[in-house]
Amino acid sequence: MTDLRVQGAGRRGSGDLTEQPAQADGRRPPKPGSRLGPAGWLRWGWRQLTSMRTALILLFLLAVASIPGSVLPQEGIDPAAVTQYYASHPELAPILNRLSLFSVFAAPWFAAIYLLLFLSLAGCVLPRTFRLVGSSRQQPPRAPGNLARLPMVARYETASEPDAALAAAGRMLAARRFRLRTGNGWVSAEKGYLREVGNLLFHIALLALLGSVALGGIWGYKANRLLVAGQSFANTPTALDVFRPGRLVTPSNLQPFTITLKSFRASYVTSGPERSQPITFDASLQYAAAAGAPERSYLLRVNHPLRVDGVRVYLIGHGYAPIFKITSATGKVEFNDPVPFIPVEQSGLTSEGVIKVPFASPSQLGFAGVFLPSAADLGGRLESVFPAPLNPEVSLVSYAG
Template sequence: MRTALFLLLLLALAAVPGSLVPQHLSDPNGVTQYQLDHPTLYPILDKLQLFDTYSSVWFSAIYLLLFVSLVGCIIPRVKHHVDAMMAKPPKTPVRLNRMAGFRSTTAPEGTDAAAAVAEARKILAAQGYRTALFEGPRGEKSVSAERGYLRETGNLVFHIALLGILIVVGIGSSFGWTAQRIVTVGQTFVDTSVNLDSFNPGRWVTGENLPPYSVTVKKLAVEYESANKNALGQPLDYDASVTATKSDGTSYDAHIKVNHPLRIDGTSVYLLGNGYSPVLTFRNAKGEVVASGPTPFLAEDANMTSQGVIKVTDGLKKQLGIAGVFMPTAGRAANGQLVSSYPGLKNPRVSLTVYSGNLGLDKGVPQSVYELNTDHLTQIAGPGVKSSPALDLGVGETAKLPGGLGTVTFDRVERYASLDIHHDPTQGWVLVFAILILGGLLTSLFVPRRRMWVKAKPDAAGQVTLEYAGLARGEDPRLDEAVEALASAHAASLPDARSVGELNNSKA
């Protein structure tokens, strides 16, 4: 048992890195950003498998050892508990005056020892005790009683349920999956692996058997604190209004909020975050539209200063790669750099750094839409280019692209919702085992394991002395009170019984 407790503590400590650094399974974009922000530290942590904490070798080793330890702990305890429940209560001790709550009183004249013990047995049985009668060498009659087996039952239920959680979590990680998708307001995504920004399947999951439902984001309402200057810009509420269409074609409207996911076709769709998608239109030198549409920009700070990448592959003399910075409320920091001073749309502007050349898309090698590889590109506008600074645009403004390539227009700003999709086939079982763990723990804490004895000792003159005592397994602060209540109830049930106040109680 000590080994199991130590391993449980070790497992809790081993899980800490999973909350300190992003995980490939739940936040692949966060892992990519961590790699960019910490190029020296990332390879070390990656070698230690900290970005895959819950599937790492060291975490799995602790997990399996805890599993084996719990099995080795539970099996002998179950056998011992069953044997204890099948056995009759232990024999009455010879000297009850050594036990807790000892009381002794003289029974009314004419009381029969056997009858007195039989009456005590009825009282104990009515209180839920298992009882057994015994007879001493000098004619003493006694009843031995025990109850509180539910305490150990609760303890075993707790450990078995903990073992059950370990099993179903392991099953869930093999047959479950997670995915992420950024959806601009007005757009629809279908739950297929090719339509997801990232897809992290369990060991026994393929992308071919996902439920093909669809979700359309109709509106995204975001409320920020604007009255309290000390909390200016703090998000107060997120609410995504969506239309969900199940695999069978049934459609319905729903809302996705923080801690209020959309449940559809066995998956849970969470609103993980939100941001802005500037709508930019590119035209060639003839004024023809060659590219237009919203592009999600990823937030870099609490005021939604965001970065994004736009790739214009066709329609211009050269392919363009554009690194943009979007500011919903544009302002300048102390160093003169453009930043956003508020997360709401009060003065939206976008700053574009333009590169030209070969984007490398023709090679068939997949590229991230959020990254721009500039190894084979030439910067033609932005910091470091004297002839053409960065293109700084407000809504409705148009700027010329360097080299007479055409123009770019900042049309408007759309919002996007960052959705996190989870499928866990063992959620219901985890809930059941969690309830059993809580119930077993409460039972083991509040149900006392207790033994009680009543002994009738006749003397040569026929006078009967009654003795009462108890014994607790573990802490039982109400044991003395229970013994006193038993003595009072027993005295009241005897023929010609005296009141409780006349009992001659004495403690050894």
């Protein structure tokens, strides 16, 4: 068995034919260049990654991957809502947690999509930007000697002199914002750079956005703190309930501000189909940018964060902290403090909490309770029918030991 192939190239229609023997097992030998080495595969993979099609696919995947972060409660934003989701879906919540769907934006699979998209855009946009800058510095190409070689050619006849015709063509093209180049008996023009500039500016802005978010994850931090009206806290790791620093953030990088919650007010729709829906959440704050700095007042509302020393403080949740007073049989007050109760449902703000009295005598005491802001008997079962405290009741189970 033999194989015939053309070797070399001469004039059109000519070539040298040589015979090439088959391999011992009868297979045809591989064509030159059909096998890629490691470097060739790397170049091929880089070309695929930096293609615009791949960038669009990754951008779509990033958008789809962000949906669970908008639909499901997130640990870094509202841990109480995650706890509530566990209580409402005890079988589904552990599965979602194993998939990192309660911390989507910190999940390894989300970071992989994010990094690939960043590399794809950088590898696609930056070379195009350099080529555009280089092309814009050069003059348009010379007009070819034979215009028939161009893919599109139009012919016009005029009685004007050649120089006058070229001058008129140059004025017309210049009026349409073409870049011109003239020579002996010809004029060349090109345009389209502005369209490419707009395209590149969009992608560079997207690249800058991705980069800024990544830098924020490295040098930024997120923290949560639950405050009861009248309480204060300083911005230190030990005073925060949840502290998630970036990779390059240390406790010494935290801004030394203090915040006091003076009061909190919530209002709700009281009638109609939208009954129980929230209208306003207002937290009256007193804050100081540093120790010894003058205190200032601020009304913290949803989507209106407090900005202090480069940090944005958001209002992300609210609830109730009933005040409990526990007195022993001898009349000694063992406990007299507000206790935060965490909402487990939003329509009526039914909340759960725990009271600990470790220094009670003769034995320690503990209470697990449910707080109902507007309690109502619905078929023999107490439920909260409105989030405002219209008829507050609490149910407690006591423990001793």
